Amino acid sequence: xxxxxxxxxxxxxxxxxxxxxxxxxxxxxxxxxxxxxxxxxxxxxxxxxxxxxxxxxxxxxxxxxxxxxxxxxxxxxxxxxxxxxxxxxxxxxxxxxxxxxxxxxxxxxxxxxxxxxxxxxxxxxxxxxxxxxxxx
Amino acid sequence: xxxxxxxxxxxxxxxxxxxxxxxxxxxxxxxxxxxxxxxxxxxxxxxxxxxxxxxxxxxxxxxxxxxxxxxxxxxxxxxxxxxxxxxxxxxxxxxxxxxxxxxxxxxxxxxxxxxxxxxxxxxxxxxxxxxxxxxxxxxxxxxxxxxxxxxxxxxxxxxxxxxxxxxxxxxxxxxxxxxxxxxxxxxxxxxxxxxxxxxxxxxxxxxxxxxxxxxxxxxxxxxxxxxxxxxxxxxxxxxxxxxxxxxxxxxxxxxxxxxxxxxxxxxxxxxxxxxxxxxxxxxxxxxxxxxxxxxxxxxxxxxxxxxxxxxxxxxxxxxxxxxxxxxxxxxxxxxxxxxxxxxxxxxxxxxxxxxxxxxxxxxxxxxxxxxxxxxxxxxxxxxx
Amino acid sequence: xxxxxxxxxxxxxxxxxxxxxxxxxxxxxxxxxxxxxxxxxxxxxxxxxxxxxxxxxxxxxxxxxxxxxxxxxxxxxxxxxxxxxxxxxxxxxxxxxxxxxxxxxxxxxxxxxxxxxxxxxxxxxxxxxxxxxxxxxxxxxxxxxxxxxx
Numbered sequence: 184x185x186x187x188x189x190x191x192x193x194x195x196x197x198x199x200x201x202x203x204x205x206x207x208x209x210x211x212x213x214x215x216x217x218x219x220x221x222x223x224x225x226x227x228x229x230x231x232x233x234x235x236x237x238x239x240x241x242x243x244x245x246x247x248x249x250x251x252x253x254x255x256x257x258x259x260x261x262x263x264x265x266x267x268x269x270x271x272x273x274x275x276x277x278x279x280x281x282x283x284x285x286x287x288x289x290x291x292x293x294x295x296x297x298x299x300x301x302x303x304x305x306x307x308x309x310x311x312x313x314x315x316x317x318x319x
Numbered sequence: 320x321x322x323x324x325x326x327x328x329x330x331x332x333x334x335x336x337x338x339x340x341x342x343x344x345x346x347x348x349x350x351x352x353x354x355x356x357x358x359x360x361x362x363x364x365x366x367x368x369x370x371x372x373x374x375x376x377x378x379x380x381x382x383x384x385x386x387x388x389x390x391x392x393x394x395x396x397x398x399x400x401x402x403x404x405x406x407x408x409x410x411x412x413x414x415x416x417x418x419x420x421x422x423x424x425x426x427x428x429x430x431x432x433x434x435x436x437x438x439x440x441x442x443x444x445x446x447x448x449x450x451x452x453x454x455x456x457x458x459x460x461x462x463x464x465x466x467x468x469x470x471x472x473x474x475x476x477x478x479x480x481x482x483x484x485x486x487x488x489x490x491x492x493x494x495x496x497x498x499x500x501x502x503x504x505x506x507x508x509x510x511x512x513x514x515x516x517x518x519x520x521x522x523x524x525x526x527x528x529x530x531x532x533x534x535x536x537x538x539x540x541x542x543x544x545x546x547x548x549x550x551x552x553x554x555x556x557x558x559x560x561x562x563x564x565x566x567x568x569x570x571x572x573x574x575x576x577x578x579x580x581x582x583x584x585x586x587x588x589x590x591x592x593x594x595x596x597x598x599x600x601x602x603x604x605x606x607x608x609x610x611x612x613x614x615x616x617x618x619x620x621x622x623x624x625x626x627x628x629x630x631x632x633x634x635x636x637x638x639x640x641x642x643x644x645x646x647x648x649x650x651x652x653x654x655x656x657x658x659x660x661x662x663x664x665x666x667x668x669x670x671x672x673x674x675x676x677x678x679x680x681x682x683x684x685x686x687x688x689x690x691x692x693x694x695x696x697x698x699x700x701x702x703x
Numbered sequence: 704x705x706x707x708x709x710x711x712x713x714x715x716x717x718x719x720x721x722x723x724x725x726x727x728x729x730x731x732x733x734x735x736x737x738x739x740x741x742x743x744x745x746x747x748x749x750x751x752x753x754x755x756x757x758x759x760x761x762x763x764x765x766x767x768x769x770x771x772x773x774x775x776x777x778x779x780x781x782x783x784x785x786x787x788x789x790x791x792x793x794x795x796x797x798x799x800x801x802x803x804x805x806x807x808x809x810x811x812x813x814x815x816x817x818x819x820x821x822x823x824x825x826x827x828x829x830x831x832x833x834x835x836x837x838x839x840x841x842x843x844x845x846x847x848x849x850x851x852x853x
Contacts, residue, residue: 184727186447189717190792192437194377196710199341203708232344238361238390304708338707377714443789448726449752451789452844453815455782462780463803470827515782516822560758564812
């Protein structure tokens with residue numbers, strides 16, 4: 184015997200200190216924010232409250248992007264191209280969508296963040312990353 | 320197994336909604352305070368245990384997401400999720416890790432952000448063939464057992480209300496508590512909204528956002544790092560059969576709590592709990608449960624819990640202060656709640672409980688309670 | 704205090720569960736208003752819900768025994784707080800009565816709704832009887848609730 188069902192559950196997540204700052208910068212300045220750890224001399228994207236390397240909590244925000252380099256990608260039929268992109272000025276990659284076909288892509292391909300016209304402080308305020316061409 | 324001790328604790332300020340921080344940031348607050356309390360740096364940690372009921376927040380693999388907040392990057396890390404016992408069980412897992420000799424210093428962090436999900440729904444997702452059609456969550460489950468307890472032991476609504484008053488008054492001296500009321504009265508409780516007969520709003524634990532952490536160390540490291548460690552004298556955990564109807568006379572017998580407590584009493588040489596414990600931090604999800612636990616834990620004979628609360632035996636300044644922190648009734652971020660019990664008891668032994676310190680506390684009892692059935696018990700002491 | 708951003712997400716929680724043989728037989732029985740428990744040959748406990756193994760003795764269970772749709776109220780409450788119905792996600796308004804009922808012939812108690820929702824008219828030890836749905840579907844809610852017997 185099989186029993187099936189479904190209910191809807193509402194969630195409301197707080198972006199927190201670093202997350203809120205990141206989303207406000209997207210919305211108000213069309214700007215990507217990372218966090219710089221002076222101890223590790225490393226900038227992580229997106230902004231966060233503590234360093235994933237040393238655990239340090241002195242993490243001033245820094246502007247990164249909008250230019251970015253492609254790290255890796257996958258083409259999901261019907262859903263688009265998802266990619267790990269490393270914004271210029273950051274030492275790690277973040278996950279987002281590519282605006283354009285996957286043909287001709289290679290690690291290092293140059294990208295640029297495209298911002299939505301109507302922004303609401305959400306990760307989708309970045310519409311995606313457009314493909315500029317092959318990297319050096 | 321080698322002796323282990325708790326050498327530091329940390330808690331967030333617990334509240335209805337902590338939307339000033341993300342989940343990882345909330346976890347970091349507690350973890351960071353525990354490290355500072357223990358006088359350690361992140362690199363000194365050998366392993367991390369996390370407690371959380373992820374269904375409440377609807378976020379897969381919270382140990383991955385919040386791990387960074389708990390200093391878990393690059394270290395062994397695991398999660399414990401056993402309802403209300405998640406916190407105490409994760410502490411006991413941390414004890415075992417250090418006692419086994421695998422690790423010298425283990426950080427245990429529990430957290431929950433009830434404001435971010437829908438706890439009632441999470442609690443109602445029970446066996447779809449049997450009791451999902453008639454599930455009424457934690458509240459209904461407690462209320463159901465209370466009629467039986469009242470009928471058999473003669474406990475009154477006034478006596479239960481005294482538990483709520485004690486809890487919220489104690490909480491007024493605890494900077495971390497969610498619900499504080501130094502002026503709470505029995506009448507306030509009896510006039511608060513009826514949720515499920517006979518449980519009123521002030522009888523019930525809140526749903527809180529919060530995190531708590533402890534640092535567990537092997538004997539050598541504990542002696543090196545801490546002038547007065549809170550030694551783990553014994554710890555036990557017990558689970559039950561799966562359905563509410565499997566458990567005979569639940570609040571009256573609570574066999575998991577009885578078994579777990581008798582196991583730790585035997586290991587630590589406790590024969591007269593009321594006399595031998597200086598303080599207790601017990602997991603009381605509802606006022607009536609605290610009274611039932613007095614009897615199960617052997618603080619008094621069956622049927623005399625009402626007298627115990629009326630005589631002030633468990634108040635601050637009484638023979639055995641129970642929940643100087645304000646208990647679960649005053650703060651309940653579920654995954655953290657059991658860690659809070661352990662951290663509070665450890666702080667009492669460490670002599671760092673501040674305005675709610677029980678002077679000279681040397682032996683402390685901790686209990687955990689999960690779903691309607693599971694139980695943990697632990698004894699902390701000032702002597703190794 | 705800088706601006707706080709929150710993200711709202713509504714997620715559909717879907718499921719598809721298999722009952723196993725014991726619960727399938729039990730559920731089929733409900734269609735004929737028949738309640739059966741599985742009894743352990745070791746400790747003699749009669750299990751509801753029926754399941755394949757005794758939780759105490761760990762012996763396999765295969766002896767079906769009939770259980771009455773009448774029983775005794777072991778514990779009760781009246782819920783005033785609106786509560787979510789986990790079958791539908793809809794809110795169930797209070798007040799409604801709930802009981803732990805020991806059906807005659809079972810050792811376990813059954814958690815179910817009561818027809819009575821006045822606390823003054825409920826007491827531990829009362830005799831109760833199942834009120835069945837007209838159109839039986841082979842599920843626990845074929846029993847609408849339990850009514851108090853005089």
